Amino acid sequence: MDEPEFEAFYRATADRLRTYLYRVSGDRRLAEDLAQEAYYRFLRSGFSGSREEENARYLFKIGGNLLKDHWTDEKKITAVSIDEPAAGSSEDRLDVHTALGALKPPERQMLWLAYAEGYSHSEIAGALGVKPASVRVLLFRAKARLLRLLQGDQR
């Protein structure tokens, strides 16, 4: 990948990656820092997929690993509150926002990859380093928990 290709790839994926890292970590600044590091490591890896989406999946995997390293270093793998959204929001969105913040980071990670990024179970398994069979169960539990939280908010 040469510099112009990288710039185009960055522009196409940066917001997606930062949003993913932010929605999982609950920390905007951390998301920005980890995103930069993820792009740096992506370049250093020399990975070059045949399609842009393939590169994006690899980038997201690096981002996920960086989050894992961060949690290991900081021993911070607990439910964290997410700051108020930067953009204008509807009532629904605020409910989801609060409910997401109450989930554990790995649950948020799994839900985000599945529903925001449209990953298949095997792709989630690859990105998170878990067995594909476990993804089905973990995702089901995370989704059930999110729905319970959403129902609680609506009451």
Place this chain on the structure above:
Amino acid sequence: MNEEDDPLTALFREIRHQEVWPQTPDLPAQIWRRARTAELLDQEIRRRRERQRPLALGQRAATVAALLAGEALLLEAVATFPDQTLGSVGLTSTTAALLALVALPAFALAGYLRREVAAR
């Protein structure tokens, strides 16, 4: 994903699209330069290691040759001792030869380890 997931997918994608991030136009170029600099540095380190490899190999060969020469000298010295002399200190000629063989590498290793510890 199945049909009942559709509202959830729509909700998550809405959040994803509404998120606003500050745009830093020169950030990709900075990341590119940082990665390129690290790559060039790695290449230079590899080149230096390649250049130093014959020297390191030569040093290793010289060390082995010196050790072998030292061993030969020690063995020869042990061989000149009369059996009675060795017997008086409780050694057979075979034991004395084995001790002589082990002594030199042991000293060399001890010296190497001392230098390594001192370097840290």
